[in-house]
Amino acid sequence: MSGQEPVLQVEDVRLGFAGVTAIDGVTFDVRPSELLAVIGPNGAGKTSVFNVLSGVYRPQRGRVTFLGQDLLALPPHRIAALGLARTFQNVELFHNLTVLDNLMLGRHHHFRYGAAAAVLWFGRARRAELAARERVEEIVDFLELERWRRHPVRLLPYGIQKRVELGRALAMEPRLLLLDEPVAGMNVEETEDMARFVLDVRDELGVPIVMVEHDMGLVMDLADRVLVLDFGRPVALGTPAEVRGDPAVIRAYLGGAA
Amino acid sequence: MRGRPLLHTSYAQDMALLDTPAKRLWAALLVALAFALPVVLADRSLEVLSGAYALAIGAIGLNIVTGYAGQVSLGHAFFVAVGAYTAAALSAPPGGRTLGFGLTEIWIWLPAAGLAAAAAGVLVAPLATRLRGLYLAVVTLGLVFLGEHVFKEWKALTGGPGVGREAAVPRLLGYPLDQDGPLGTKEQVLYVLMLALLVGFAVAARNLARSRVGRAFAAIRDRDIAAAVIGVPLTRYKVLAFGVSSFYAGCAGGLLFTVSGYVEPGSFSLLLSVQFIAMVLIGGVATVSGSIAGALFISLLQPLTRTLPALVPLVSADTTRTPNVFQVETVLYGLLIVLFLVFEPRGLVGLWIRVRGYWKSWPFSY
Numbered sequence: 168m169s170g171q172e173p174v175l176q177v178e179d180v181r182l183g184f185a186g187v188t189a190i191d192g193v194t195f196d197v198r199p200s201e202l203l204a205v206i207g208p209n210g211a212g213k214t215s216v217f218n219v220l221s222g223v224y225r226p227q228r229g230r231v232t233f234l235g236q237d238l239l240a241l242p243p244h245r246i247a248a249l250g251l252a253r254t255f256q257n258v259e260l261f262h263n264l265t266v267l268d269n270l271m272l273g274r275h276h277h278f279r280y281g282a283a284a285a286v287l288w289f290g291r292a293r294r295a296e297l298a299a300r301e302r303v304e305e306i307v308d309f310l311e312l313e314r315w316r317r318h319p320v321r322l323l324p325y326g327i328q329k330r331v332e333l334g335r336a337l338a339m340e341p342r343l344l345l346l347d348e349p350v351a352g353m354n355v356e357e358t359e360d361m362a363r364f365v366l367d368v369r370d371e372l373g374v375p376i377v378m379v380e381h382d383m384g385l386v387m388d389l390a391d392r393v394l395v396l397d398f399g400r401p402v403a404l405g406t407p408a409e410v411r412g413d414p415a416v417i418r419a420y421l422g423g424a425a
Numbered sequence: 426m427r428g429r430p431l432l433h434t435s436y437a438q439d440m441a442l443l444d445t446p447a448k449r450l451w452a453a454l455l456v457a458l459a460f461a462l463p464v465v466l467a468d469r470s471l472e473v474l475s476g477a478y479a480l481a482i483g484a485i486g487l488n489i490v491t492g493y494a495g496q497v498s499l500g501h502a503f504f505v506a507v508g509a510y511t512a513a514a515l516s517a518p519p520g521g522r523t524l525g526f527g528l529t530e531i532w533i534w535l536p537a538a539g540l541a542a543a544a545a546g547v548l549v550a551p552l553a554t555r556l557r558g559l560y561l562a563v564v565t566l567g568l569v570f571l572g573e574h575v576f577k578e579w580k581a582l583t584g585g586p587g588v589g590r591e592a593a594v595p596r597l598l599g600y601p602l603d604q605d606g607p608l609g610t611k612e613q614v615l616y617v618l619m620l621a622l623l624v625g626f627a628v629a630a631r632n633l634a635r636s637r638v639g640r641a642f643a644a645i646r647d648r649d650i651a652a653a654v655i656g657v658p659l660t661r662y663k664v665l666a667f668g669v670s671s672f673y674a675g676c677a678g679g680l681l682f683t684v685s686g687y688v689e690p691g692s693f694s695l696l697l698s699v700q701f702i703a704m705v706l707i708g709g710v711a712t713v714s715g716s717i718a719g720a721l722f723i724s725l726l727q728p729l730t731r732t733l734p735a736l737v738p739l740v741s742a743d744t745t746r747t748p749n750v751f752q753v754e755t756v757l758y759g760l761l762i763v764l765f766l767v768f769e770p771r772g773l774v775g776l777w778i779r780v781r782g783y784w785k786s787w788p789f790s791y
Contacts, residue, residue, distance in 0.1 A: 243650075244658040248656050263646075
């Protein structure tokens with residue numbers, strides 16, 4: 168793992184909204200096939216980091232480099248096309264569409280045909296759609312979504328929706344996956360299922376993952392490294408064992424004499 | 426395989442537009458029946474249906490931008506007008522009272538009408554990238570008033586209010602489609618033309634809807650930020666939605682007035698936009714078949730309401746008196762929209778799904 172070029176480099180990023188500083192001086196990198204967890208108390212700026220990475224927010228300072236490309240100059244859809252996929256803290260699926268259509272949308276930037284070919288359908292568009300369907304079925308298989316294929320996602324249980332969202336991100340064939348609280352609000356069984364899928368993504372597909380999560384047990388068990396944020400500032404970065412004993416981390420969570 | 430209509434053994438079968446033998450059979454029967462109608466129906470009824478088919482093309486267009494892509498547009502009447510006047514001006518004889526270029530071939534003026542309207546749509550679309558929901562609705566509403574004023578004042582093009590001008594003249598390879606001839610009466614020929622075009626436009630819309638483009642539209646409608654983050658360029662697809670929608674509107678405009686042969690600038694008021702919205706909401710949002718059903722429903726309602734003055738003495742046929750039949754119609758559209766939104770938001774298509782579900786599960790209620 169060490170010695171290879173990092174997939175993602177974040178250097179000294181600062182993001183503020185009219186006097187409120189959301190993140191300040193955040194620096195980290197993500198190495199190939201690594202699972203990096205980002206933790207911190209509520210409001211520490213974890214989701215803001217994700218929003219900077221996926222192009223939703225534009226930071227005032229800093230650099231973000233993904234596979235050698237500067238991300239800060241790009242709009243969200245171009246960042247997605249580079250292979251940076253994410254899920255959201257609150258499920259952000261396309262509610263009226265079926266599971267299949269949601270996953271097919273993940274492949275949007277892999278299609279090359281345009282509106283004219285779409286209208287004619289036969290030929291290029293049909294071939295591309297059939298090929299995409301085969302790839303999407305692999306993900307349906309991988310995430311065990313077979314029985315939900317044709318259901319509009321708004322009718323699905325919450326745990327399954329979270330899984331569909333992971334599927335949509337995987338359909339993008341990402342080179343880096345950002346998971347924003349993948350097990351928030353899940354019961355034990357759903358959490359274990361999701362943990363299994365996350366590990367499979369890293370180990371079988373070899374996709375590096377950045378994961379924001381509040382479930383400390385999960386973070387300590389799964390993560391290769393952990394980044395701790397507090398009030399937008401990085402407090403610690405290291406292996407789960409290192410971070411657990413760090414006095415600065417304990418202070419961030421429990422308070423105490425500064 | 427016989428008797429197993431849902432057994433699909435390839436993704437191609439599974440993703441087909443008509444994916445069961447029953448759907449294929451009924452669709453074929455319905456189209457065949459529609460094409461056979463000129464033999465049975467009187468010319469007057471064919472005229473109403475021809476108009477309904479032209480409106481259906483426009484309704485499909487509105488459903489693309491509002492139903493599929495979720496961008497509420499009250500400006501549809503404006504794009505219909507752009508198409509109607511482009512077609513009329515291109516096909517009119519040059520040197521007349523109003524602008525004319527003498528290009529009567531339908532394969533010239535129909536695409537031109539669509540493209541002119543699409544260009545207008547693409548110009549308006551950037552507003553949709555800045556505004557959402559109600560704000561966009563209000564801005565597109567302004568477009569209708571703007572258009573109404575321009576069309577009333579630009580007499581060289583439109584003939585002016587109360588006077589109007591001849592509508593587009595349809596000729597196909599020299600054969601005049603708007604006159605009685607060896608192929609049948611004017612109404613019969615126009616009916617077949619409209620039906621053929623409607624089928625073409627409807628299939629094209631279905632194909633678009635099931636492609637990456639249609640999915641991107643739906644993604645923008647359901648969750649626009651998530652759509653951008655998974656790789657859908659919002660601006661490009663909003664512009665495309667307005668462009669395609671306006672293309673449909675323009676073609677509908679070009680065709681709509683060939684039946685009566687006459688366009689008057691007053692036709693493109695807010696009422697026309699509301700009619701299109703009623704068709705989409707009553708028929709079924711984000712469905713092509715719903716757009717057609719809605720257009721037929723609204724168009725066939727009109728001959729019924731027009732008989733009201735004869736039956737109910739209170740309702741007058743005179744526009745200067747109150748209550749008159751046009752006011753009753755406007756109120757009726759509003760009432761129908763409200764009733765459908767409250768009781769069956771999926772529209773006529775939703776009613777059909779209920780009926781189908783009932784017969785599928787009979788005698789059980791679930």
